[in-house]
Amino acid sequence: xxxxxxxxxxxxxxxxxxxxxxxxxxxxxxxxxxxxxxxxxxxxxxxxxxxxxxxxxxxxxxxxxxxxxxxxxxxxxxxxxxxxxxxxxxxxxxxxxxxxxxxxxxxxxxxxxxxxxxxxxxxxxxxxxxxxxxxxxxxxxxxxxxxxxxxxxxxxxxxxxxxxxxxxxxxxxxxxxxxxxxxxxxxxxxxxxxxxxxxxxxxxxxxxxxxxxxxxxxxxxxxxxxxxxxxxxxxxxxxxxxxxxxxxxxxxxxxxxxxxxxxxxxxxxxxxxxxxxxxxxxxxxxxxxxxxxxxxxxxxxxxxxxxxxxxxxxxxxxxxxxxxxxxxxxxxxxxxxxxxxxxxxxxxxxxxxxxxxxxxxxxxxxxxxxxxxxxxxxxxxxxxxxxxxxxxxxxxxxxxxxxxxxxxxxxxxxxxxxxxxxxxxxxxxxxx
Numbered sequence: 001x002x003x004x005x006x007x008x009x010x011x012x013x014x015x016x017x018x019x020x021x022x023x024x025x026x027x028x029x030x031x032x033x034x035x036x037x038x039x040x041x042x043x044x045x046x047x048x049x050x051x052x053x054x055x056x057x058x059x060x061x062x063x064x065x066x067x068x069x070x071x072x073x074x075x076x077x078x079x080x081x082x083x084x085x086x087x088x089x090x091x092x093x094x095x096x097x098x099x100x101x102x103x104x105x106x107x108x109x110x111x112x113x114x115x116x117x118x119x120x121x122x123x124x125x126x127x128x129x130x131x132x133x134x135x136x137x138x139x140x141x142x143x144x145x146x147x148x149x150x151x152x153x154x155x156x157x158x159x160x161x162x163x164x165x166x167x168x169x170x171x172x173x174x175x176x177x178x179x180x181x182x183x184x185x186x187x188x189x190x191x192x193x194x195x196x197x198x199x200x201x202x203x204x205x206x207x208x209x210x211x212x213x214x215x216x217x218x219x220x221x222x223x224x225x226x227x228x229x230x231x232x233x234x235x236x237x238x239x240x241x242x243x244x245x246x247x248x249x250x251x252x253x254x255x256x257x258x259x260x261x262x263x264x265x266x267x268x269x270x271x272x273x274x275x276x277x278x279x280x281x282x283x284x285x286x287x288x289x290x291x292x293x294x295x296x297x298x299x300x301x302x303x304x305x306x307x308x309x310x311x312x313x314x315x316x317x318x319x320x321x322x323x324x325x326x327x328x329x330x331x332x333x334x335x336x337x338x339x340x341x342x343x344x345x346x347x348x349x350x351x352x353x354x355x356x357x358x359x360x361x362x363x364x365x366x367x368x369x370x371x372x373x374x375x376x377x378x379x380x381x382x383x384x385x386x387x388x389x390x391x392x393x394x395x396x397x398x399x400x401x402x403x404x405x406x407x408x409x410x411x412x413x414x415x416x417x418x419x420x421x422x423x424x425x426x427x428x429x430x431x432x
Contacts, residue, residue: 008132011191019154028160060115061376066208077195096175127365150273207385223422228354230234237378275345276317295347296411303404306336
């Protein structure tokens with residue numbers, strides 16, 4: 001906890017928490033407005049609109065992640081953060097108006113711009129951390145960042161649902177909340193210490209795709225760095241499969257109501273955050289990189305066990321969260337969901353630390369920006385993977401099993417590419 005009260009880290013943690021909270025609070029409110037009020041843009045059905053909101057938020061990561069990394073290497077990251085947060089205040093003022101005026105088109109624009117906000121802040125937070133903390137604290141700092149991110153996602157999403165259920169007063173509560181949190185985020189950002197640009201003479205590329213390819217070639221010269229980048233992107237692919245399928249899985253397989261979906265999402269998010277912090281605490285000695293192998297193996301085992309944890313398929317909508325928790329199959333499903341999250345959190349933190357430690361300070365943000373670009377591509381790949389298997393007649397539990405098996409294949413490839421990921425598991429392991 002002491003790290004949170006240090007000026008070198010506390011303001012950064014609070015700033016990123018506010019940003020992630022706001023993104024999810026606004027998106028949640030918008031999706032519920034679409035789903036329950038039938039709001040649409042361009043005549044899209046509510047079902048398509050919900051998917052459009054998610055796609056519009058991800059789009060900036062594909063378009064601007066590489067440029068965001070270049071900007072973070074070219075300019076002072078603390079000043080960039082303050083500028084981004086100031087723009088967020090203006091954006092949330094516009095978003096609050098759009099929400100109160102029921103302007104779905106304007107809200108969709110706000111979601112896209114929130115995606116831009118997150119895209120440009122993403123490489124800053126992970127490249128700024130090594131500038132302010134000694135290297136032995138990088139794992140702990142990354143663990144806290146991941147915990148804060150997933151806690152913010154959970155709280156923002158759930159608060160959006162609670163407030164929108166109150167009708168017009170709740171809508172006003174969302175509007176006030178997003179503006180107040182944006183102002184708080186800007187206030188915290190003003191306390192982030194200066195982070196001078198490592199490469200102020202850098203020229204921004206005109207072709208981000210070409211720059212992304214160049215960064216990947218740079219990473220390919222260091223197999224461990226390339227493995228860390230690809231392993232990081234696989235985390236988002238893996239997680240996206242489960243998060244996206246939980247609503248249909250709950251309804252059609254578990255026979256649960258919306259409260260069960262919320263329970264599973266909550267368990268997964270809290271577990272990822274907890275696993276991330278535990279990994280950060282354990283990742284400061286000889287176990288520094290072993291979390292990738294241990295966490296990856298646990299992800300496979302928990303995902304494969306989850307595939308059969310539900311028992312017999314229940315009647316749709318027959319169990320609320322209370323009934324679900326009073327059944328052995330329900331507890332089994334929840335336990336496996338939590339284990340997936342805990343192991344995934346243990347897996348991702350060392351990968352961020354590896355990327356930070358294997359890159360030169362002058363190009364660290366660009367490598368992280370390229371990683372975020374790959375993350376977005378892998379998340380699109382997760383959607384295509386799920387669609388392909390489900391369209392061939394596989395059930396969602398079978399999809400979970402297939403994803404767990406694929407995770408084992410990916411983990412084996414990462415370890416073969418970088419034996420360093422085995423370091424600490426037994427004497428002599430991980431030597432390259």
